[in-house]
Amino acid sequence: xxxxxxxxxxxxxxxxxxxxxxxxxxxxxxxxxxxxxxxxxxxxxxxxxxxxxxxxxxxxxxxxxxxxxxxxxxxxxxxxxxxxxxxxxxxxxxxxxxxxxxxxxxxxxxxxxxxxxxxxxxxxxxxxxxxxxxxxxxxxxxxxxxxxxxxxxxxxxxxxxxxxxxxxxxxxxxxxxxxxxxxxxxxxxxxxxxxxxxxxxxxxxxxxxxxxxxxxxxxxxxxxxxxxxxxxxxxxxxxxxxxxxxxxxxxxxxxxxxxxxxxxxxxxxxxxxxxxxxxxxxxxxxxxxxxxxxxxxxx
Amino acid sequence: xxxxxxxxxxxxxxxxxxxxxxxxxxxxxxxxxxxxxxxxxxxxxxxxxxxxxxxxxxxxxxxxxxxxxxxxxxxxxxxxxxxxxxxxxxxxxxxxxxxxxxxxxxxxxxxxxxxxxxxxxxxxxxxxxxxxxxxxxxxxxxxxxxxxxxxxxxxxxxxxxxxxxxxxxxxxxxxxxxxxxxxxxxxxxxxxxxxxxxxxxxxxxxxxxxxxxxxxxxxxxxxxxxxxxxxxxxxxxxxxxxxxxxxxxxxxxxxxxxxxxxxxxxxxxxxxxxxxxxxxxxxxxxxxxxxxxxxxxxxxxxxxxxxxxxxxxxxxxxxxxxxxxxxxxxxxxxxxxxxxxxxxxxxxxxxxxxxxxxxxxxxxxxxxxxxxxxxxxxxxxx
Numbered sequence: 001x002x003x004x005x006x007x008x009x010x011x012x013x014x015x016x017x018x019x020x021x022x023x024x025x026x027x028x029x030x031x032x033x034x035x036x037x038x039x040x041x042x043x044x045x046x047x048x049x050x051x052x053x054x055x056x057x058x059x060x061x062x063x064x065x066x067x068x069x070x071x072x073x074x075x076x077x078x079x080x081x082x083x084x085x086x087x088x089x090x091x092x093x094x095x096x097x098x099x100x101x102x103x104x105x106x107x108x109x110x111x112x113x114x115x116x117x118x119x120x121x122x123x124x125x126x127x128x129x130x131x132x133x134x135x136x137x138x139x140x141x142x143x144x145x146x147x148x149x150x151x152x153x154x155x156x157x158x159x160x161x162x163x164x165x166x167x168x169x170x171x172x173x174x175x176x177x178x179x180x181x182x183x184x185x186x187x188x189x190x191x192x193x194x195x196x197x198x199x200x201x202x203x204x205x206x207x208x209x210x211x212x213x214x215x216x217x218x219x220x221x222x223x224x225x226x227x228x229x230x231x232x233x234x235x236x237x238x239x240x241x242x243x244x245x246x247x248x249x250x251x252x253x254x255x256x257x258x259x260x261x262x263x264x265x266x267x268x269x270x271x272x273x274x275x276x277x278x279x280x281x282x283x284x285x286x287x288x289x290x291x292x293x294x295x296x297x298x299x
Numbered sequence: 300x301x302x303x304x305x306x307x308x309x310x311x312x313x314x315x316x317x318x319x320x321x322x323x324x325x326x327x328x329x330x331x332x333x334x335x336x337x338x339x340x341x342x343x344x345x346x347x348x349x350x351x352x353x354x355x356x357x358x359x360x361x362x363x364x365x366x367x368x369x370x371x372x373x374x375x376x377x378x379x380x381x382x383x384x385x386x387x388x389x390x391x392x393x394x395x396x397x398x399x400x401x402x403x404x405x406x407x408x409x410x411x412x413x414x415x416x417x418x419x420x421x422x423x424x425x426x427x428x429x430x431x432x433x434x435x436x437x438x439x440x441x442x443x444x445x446x447x448x449x450x451x452x453x454x455x456x457x458x459x460x461x462x463x464x465x466x467x468x469x470x471x472x473x474x475x476x477x478x479x480x481x482x483x484x485x486x487x488x489x490x491x492x493x494x495x496x497x498x499x500x501x502x503x504x505x506x507x508x509x510x511x512x513x514x515x516x517x518x519x520x521x522x523x524x525x526x527x528x529x530x531x532x533x534x535x536x537x538x539x540x541x542x543x544x545x546x547x548x549x550x551x552x553x554x555x556x557x558x559x560x561x562x563x564x565x566x567x568x569x570x571x572x573x574x575x576x577x578x579x580x581x582x583x584x585x586x587x588x589x590x591x592x593x594x595x596x597x598x599x600x601x602x603x604x605x606x607x608x609x610x611x612x613x614x615x616x617x618x619x620x621x622x623x624x625x626x627x628x629x630x631x632x633x634x635x636x637x638x639x640x641x642x643x644x645x646x647x648x649x650x651x652x653x654x655x656x657x658x659x660x661x662x663x664x665x666x667x668x669x670x671x672x673x674x675x676x677x678x679x680x681x
Contacts, residue, residue, distance in 0.1 A: 002523065009515035054568045120536040122543065122568040132547070145547055218512035220540035220566070228512070263516040269475050269506045 004135070005142050006264045007257060012148035014256020016217060019155045019210045020233030021240065021248035022162060023203035029243035030179045030199045033091065036098040037078060039230015040105035041204050045071045045211025046123060046225055047109060053124045060127040068208040075204025076197055084193065102227070109223040120222055123215035151213040158206065159249045166245070171198060179243075232259075235279045241292025250290060329629040332371040334359070334617060335399035336610075337390045337414065338406030339382035347606050351406045351428050352377045353599050354607030358614035361594075368618045369627060380405060384413035391417060399423070400628050401621075401637070403613045404441070406606070408432035408478075415441065422634045424641070426616050428609030432478065440638045442660040444609040444616065444650060446582060448479060451557050452486030454666045455530065455580045459555065460496030462668070462679075463528070466553070470501035470526035472517055472541060474533055476508040483532030483557055500524040507537055518545045521552075528553040535563035542573055558582060561605050564674060571674035580666050582650040583608040584676050591649050605650070612648035616655075619644040 020042060027035045045067045052063035082101050086094050113119065133144040166172035177185040178195045186192050214229055215221055232255060240251025255275060262274035282289060336355060338348030359375040362368060376397060378390035387410035394402070395417070402418065404427035405411035411430035415438050418425050425441040436443050446454070459466055471487065474480040484502075491499055501524035503517040518541070521529060529552055531538050538556055545552075554577045556563075561581060563574065583605045585592050591611060595603040603611075617637075624640035626633050642657030653664035669676040 002519070005519050005523075006516065009513075009519065012515065013513055050568070120539065120566045122539070122566055122570065124568070125543070125570075143547060217544075218540060219543040220536055221512070222536070225512070260516055264520075268504050268516065272506075 002264065006260050008142055008144055008148070010257030010260035011152065011253060012144075012217070012256070013260060014236075014253035015148065015151040015155045016210060016214050016229065016252075017233050017236045017256050018249045018252025019151065019158065019206065019213065020229055021236040021252045022155070022158060022245060023206040023210070024230075024233055025237040025240070025242055025245060025248040026162065026206075027199055027203045028237065029245075030175050031083070031196045032179070033083065033094045034098060034234065035083075035200075035203070036095070036230065036234075037101040037105060038203065038207055039226030039228075039233070040102050041071050041075060041207035041226070042211040042214060042230065043109065043221075043223060043226035044074060044105060045208035046215035046221060047121075047211075048208075049127070049212055049215065050121055050123055053127070060124075064127070064208075064212055067211065068205050071204045071208035071211070072201045075200045075207070079197060079200040084196075087193075102230075106223050106227070113223060120220055123219050123221055125216065125219060127212065128216065147213060147216045151217075154209065154213070155249060155252075158209070159245060162202075162245050171195070175199060232275065235275060238279060238289055239282050241289025244289070244291045247289055247291035254290075329627050330367075330371050331374055332368055332621070332628050333374045333376070333398045333400045334403065334614065335376040335378070335391075335394035335397070335401075336403035336406075337378050337380045337387050337394070337410060339410075340377075340379040341381055344382040344407060346604075347429065348379070348382070348406045350604050350606035351403070351610040353595070354428070354603060354610035355403060355614050357591075357595055357598060357607075358611045362614070362618055368621045369625065371621075371628060373614075380410050382407045382410060384409050387411075387413045388417070395421065400633070401617050402426075403428060403610060403617070405430060408435040411435040411441075412437075422638075424617065424620065424634060424637050426613045426641075428613040429606050432482070436660045438660075440634070442616070442641055442655050442662070444612045444648070444653075444662060445605070446558075446664075446666065447661060448482030449486040450661070451580065451666070452483040452488075452532065453490040455483070455532075455555060455557060456487045456490035456494065458580060458666070458668055459528065459530075460491070460494045463553075464496075466528045467497050468500045468524070468526045469497050469528045469530055470503065470521045470524050471499060471530045472503045472505070472514075472521065472533070473531075474507045474537065475504045476506045477534075479534075479559065480532045484530075487530060487532065497528075500526050505537075512540060514541050514544050517541070518548050521545075522548050526552060528555055531556045532559065534559040535561065535566070539563055539566055539569065539574075542577070543570065546573055553578065555580070558605055564671070564676075571671070574671045574674070577671045578679070579669050579671070579676075581605065581669060582664065582666060584667060584669050584678060589649070608649040612646065612650050612653075615648060616641070616644070616646050619646050 023038055048067040048070050049063045052058045052066050078101055082097050086097060128146050128150050131146045135142045166175055174190045174195045177190055178192050182192050236251040236255040237248050239255055240247030259271050259275050262271040338351045339345050340348045359373045363372050376394055378394055380387040380390045387405050391414040401424045404425045405414055406429050408430045411427050412435045419438040422440055427443045429445050430443060431445050431448050433447055471484055473484040501521050503520050538560055542554060556579045558581045560579045585602045592603060620637045620640040623644050624636040626636050641655050645654050651664035653662040655662055668679045670679050
């Protein structure tokens with residue numbers, strides 16, 4: 001029974017990792033850069049939902065829409081100001097810039113929070129309909145709460161939609177072309193800059209959605225909300241094969257389950273070591289990740 | 300000519316030495332007593348140091364307005380150490396250079412430990428408001444106002460055993476990266492085993508520095524252990540995260556926290572219904588009707604926390620000791636006499652009625668247990 005409960009916990013966490021990893025893998029697949037600020041866009045998303053609901057008293061659905069729009073604009077702005085000037089720079093410069101952007105976002109929020117003298121925030125828990133599944137009965141019952149169910153469904157839907165978008169639409173075709181060879185794609189009349197902007201917009205909108213679910217899971221949060229799940233989602237993306245969209249989903253869920261199993265059966269303090277150890281193992285034995293090789297088209 | 304020059308130079312050096320000596324002696328005025336303190340005014344722990352400085356300043360102003368200590372007016376100095384040990388040491392030295400005669404030590408445990416060696420050497424009385432680690436007052440002239448980490452864990456176990464007699468199964472959740480949390484957990488467990496009034500059925504932990512903010516595994520383990528009470532030696536933000544994440548699973552369990560819960564009702568958008576009947580063992584509850592809380596609010600526009608109350612009591616403890624010894628700062632055995640007087644005084648302070656053990660420097664006082672009802676603290680025992 002403990003095993004089943006742990007599995008459910010892992011699935012719950014894993015769905016969130018998967019959702020974040022989708023954004024990571026998409027940006028990597030097309031722009032060929034690791035956007036380490038992705039986790040902090042999640043944090044901004046969570047804070048904007050929090051502010052809209054608690055301070056501005058807006059209805060939940062409006063708050064979520066505002067957060068998505070805000071994060072999309074933020075993602076495009078970051079891409080335009082920080083990454084576009086480095087389009088021709090070595091990858092390391094872009095990577096370091098991304099880390100800089102990540103710290104910048106965290107500290108901006110910290111600064112704003114300092115003005116109001118608050119350090120811990122409580123995410124509104126009444127956003128999603130209160131449904132929960134109960135497996136079994138009595139003391140051994142396992143409760144799957146609404147947040148988990150929604151995260152899983154939403155992540156799966158987004159994964160399918162993204163795959164369709166990339167494979168079936170004109171924009172998707174452009175993305176695949178840019179991903180394969182930027183210069184040639186430009187020669188064919190595809191604007192690489194515009195394609196990358198769209199990629200960042202989609203990635204950041206996904207981050208806002210992830211902020212909704214991750215905030216709802218941890219409840220008590222602050223400006224570092226996004227950093228750890230961001231890194232874990234990166235591991236998940238690599239695990240599943242970075243650049244592969246189904247891989248990100250699979251990697252995220254497997255990683256969540258591994259983490260919770262490690263917490264339960266090894267030690268709560270060693271769970272992170274196990275997770276990052278997995279990354280090393282994967283990079284050593286299957287550098288392209290679980291689905292990285294089988295699906296040839298990266299994104 | 301050369302001889303004259305060297306003579307002149309020697310003279311200058313002599314004067315310099317004299318000047319240095321007299322500045323070491325500092326304040327020669329028998330009507331002024333210089334009290335100094337060290338604490339973080341900037342950096343991540345800044346809120347602690349600011350509270351200590353404000354609490355102490357309030358006490359100093361009150362005492363000075365009422366005629367001072369034995370006719371001596373207090374001159375109060377407070378230096379920033381950013382909660383860093385090296386900074387604490389240099390801050391302490393600069394305070395000594397400025398004539399400090401009594402100190403409220405450092406605000407944080409590590410810093411207080413760092414200044415302990417020179418304090419021992421200088422022989423001046425140290426009364427730290429808030430350094431709680433066991434070794435941080437390991438000097439014959441060092442005392443503290445707050446409980447040490449062991450005392451809190453023991454008091455919590457005793458309280459549960461003696462006053463919550465229907466509790467037979469207790470679970471613990473603690474933070475492996477925090478000395479405070481580990482210290483409380485260890486002493487709680489030892490006391491619980493010694494008293495044998497309840498059983499510890501689950502011991503769960505997490506690492507707050509690892510950034511994992513989900514406690515699903517720990518909550519599931521606590522749930523399956525059948526515990527009736529969860530002991531949480533944690534700081535309030537983690538405690539609230541656990542309580543809120545457990546709200547659907549751990550129904551009917553009682554929560555028991557320690558002084559780290561101070562501030563839990565001040566969290567933005569806090570759902571106080573989740574905190575209903577949470578018990579907290581603490582030395583200080585801000586009572587809206589007390590003069591201290593009223594004056595503090597009027598002066599700083601914020602409710603005093605435990606650090607402010609500890610610092611306020613530290614200044615009054617020093618006052619009591621100096622008055623008991625009935626000495627002036629210019630008296631020969633000023634230091635030795637007021638240190639000895641610490642063992643004789645009784646202070647009815649904001650953090651309880653306390654006396655001090657001359658051997659260990661620990662305060663003897665009863666902890667207060669409060670429970671939260673409708674978002675307010677209610678005192679259960681004193």
